[in-house]
Amino acid sequence: MGESRDYDELLKQYRELQLRVTRFSAVEQELINTRDRLDHELVLHQRLHRYNSDALKEVDESAFFQLEAEAIVDVFELESSFILYYSKETSETILFKEGAHESCPTEILLDEFQSLRRKINAAKTAIVSAEVLNQFSFLSHFEHGLFGYFSEDELQYEVYYAGLTGKTNAPLYNRPQERHLTIFGVFQQQFQAMLANRKRSEEISKQMAQIKAGQQELRKLSLIATRTKNGVIITDNHGRIEWINDAFTQISGYTLQDVSGKKPKDLLQGPKTDQNTRDILKKALWNKENVEVTVVNYDHEGKEYYNQLEIISVFNEQGEHTNFIALQKDITAETLTRQEMIRMNTRFELIARHSKIATWEYLPADGSIRWSDLMYEIYGASKDPLKAIPEIWKDAMETADYEQGVEDMNRIRNGQLSKSESTYRIRRESDGMERLVETMMVAEHDAQHNLVRVVGSTKDITEEILLRKERDAASERMITIKTFYESVLNHSPSQKFVFDPEGRILFYSDPPKEGALWWDPTSHQSIFDKRNQKHSERTALMISAIEQALKQRHMIRVEDKGVLSNGEQIEFLQSILPYEDNTGKLEHIIVTGVDISELKKIELALNLKNEELQKTNAELDNFVYSISHDLRSPLLSIKGIVSLIIQSSDIDEKNRRYLEMVDGSASRLDGTIQEILEYSRNSRLDITHESFNLVTMVQEAFNDLKFSAQGNIQLVLDIQTEPIIHSDKSRMSVLMKNIIGNSIKYRRKDIDAFVKLTLTRSEGKVVITLSDNGEGIDRKYLDQVFTMFFRGTTTSIGTGLGLYICKEIVSKLGGQLLVDSTLGEGTTMTIILEE
């Protein structure tokens, strides 16, 4: 048993223990250190994690980079940090800084970072010592730092970043150590990944937006293609139809079923399709070129239409030709309108030529002027290629007018005027005559208000002006005359209305008496207007008379009664004249009213007097007849008794002669009574005309008279015209009886007596001649035979009234009575009557 051994053992054990403890302590320390390091890294990780989650949340790019820059400073407990982002695509650099010191560079250039990168030998991450930093001027005041770099070829960017601590503040900050590289590497991986994600998602969302936009575009396009009124045809690359829209069906009448797989030209082209246009289309399709033409096409039913056709060649992204798209627009209506416009324009030009309106145009683009042939004619100039139009113009124009014309043109050119009208004096080149021309110019602008051209029209108005002057002078004279007549009318006692053909008042003269008007002259209504008019009976009568006059187309007269304001009756004689011009067109209706109130009163009195007179006359007539009857009756009874006695056989010759003398006296008295009666009737009674046969009348008178005279005499007729005449029958009868009576009374008994009637007509006159071969009248008495109570012979058995009455009758009938006679040979009485 040993104590020392035990001690030694114990000491040995103790040392061993101590060694173990020391070793243990070292391990423990190592463990602690490791634990601390791990704790530190954990803290760094936790910090990094926090930043990452923040960074993931951030949307904005600059905020993201700024956060990363902050993370470098915070996580690695350094003074400041830089991040430089470089886009290869745009060659753009952006710098982000955190915790930068005053001395910190405001700008770090890409090539400086790049050369640093090369210095540290392309390592992705590195701890950079002061030694290295000193080699770069912009980093020279930094003590130590961490450097990182990454790039993405696909996304085309490079990122350089650094965490740094300045020399001055170096003791206050962590000095980066190897162990930091691990976490720095993690940081870089995460940074890179996050940035890449961001960039990719950005790219994706951009693509997505593009796709979306593309889709929308496509949707819009297909909508347009479907809905447009223009026809759309899509063909494959061989030009065979794949799709058509509804509008194409509408235009052409073809459905997709009809046309699918066919070539449009086979369907649509026809005889009127222009060959030239076909060639253009063919060439463009062959060359896969876009083309636009107007072409005549035919629809399903063969009806032609004008098609404005645009063909677009479609290529895919690889540049291969895939389709043709043909856009069709039916422009038939527009084309027809345009053609109509062209026709109208042609017509207009024709009219312009016919109405001697010359036209010209000026193009400001090249300063050219074009004249129509008529312009040259008006200016009397020839189309001389050596003489420019402005020169012709200037030479012909009056100086002042030329200056005015130039000024007008300039004002049109600079937009001050859009139109000008002027009259110029020119001297015609061909004959030197002074002429007046009227010129109008109008500016034509395009949609951008640029002057495209100036068009003008020019007309020689010399004669027109002369005519107008004459007309003006004439109308002035007319006005003077009109004023004169109006004043005459206004002063005349007649009331005058002048209406236009529509029945509206044009003129009226002042009424002679207040309230005498049948129409209100201030009325604007037509007299024929039946609406809203309640006419007085008087007005209605006048209007119906006017309508009648218009219908008959000549003047009519009507009597028109009115009442004055004082209640007095007034009467007018209205003359209604439809006044027509030379062509028979109604110009005016002239109604003239003459106040005949006084006249009417006189007429009434006259009528009364006349009636009275007629009554008296008739009484007188009856009285005369009664008297003559009563005078004749005893006379005729005497004649009767005398003839009875004479007829008796028991009477001696002497008494017979006495009795015959009694009979003669009685006959003469009877003749006188008859003639006085005739005379009295002729002078008193009105002439009444009627048609009767003169020859019959003469024959009857002759027979009656011959019978009573018991004479031997013949009636000879020489009738060369119509025996019916129109005259006063009873007077003519008296006339014939008197003349024939004379012929019988004064016949010669020693020869074959005759009385001859000759009837002729000449120059509207009837000539009645009664001639006999009787005793005749002594020439010296011829101019006295028609005198009252004249008797040609002492032996005359007449009263001296017969021929006087004849003369009176003929003069009453407005004719002539002529006598020609030779004593012993006969008498000729000639009666000339107007028929």
Next chain:
Amino acid sequence: MEKIKKVLLVDDDDIFNMLHGEVLKRLIPDVSIEIFKSGVEVTEYLQRENENDIDLIFLDIRMPVMGGFEVLDVMATMDPKRFENTRIYVLSSTLDDRDLQRAKATPLVTDFIGKPMSFDTMRTILGQSS
């Protein structure tokens, strides 16, 4: 022509009645003549007697109270058969043409004769030659 047997003379003037009666009797000695001094007398006679054997009537126009035309008006109301064989002559010394026209317009009247009636006229009426 039938023989004239019965004649009516109507005149307010006795001289004419006598004169015409004388002329008649000289030409037809056995003629029967009835004389009336007014229209009233003759119409009363015609209405009373109702005879139809009158050959001739000479009727004056202007008579007091009732003239020749009034007589004719009354006769027109009688049986026309009575005067079928009667000739009626209107006699007057009138110069009024209206009387002549009226006479000619009356159907019953054969003719108008101006006074005085001569032998020649009477012979013509009676159909005798002179």
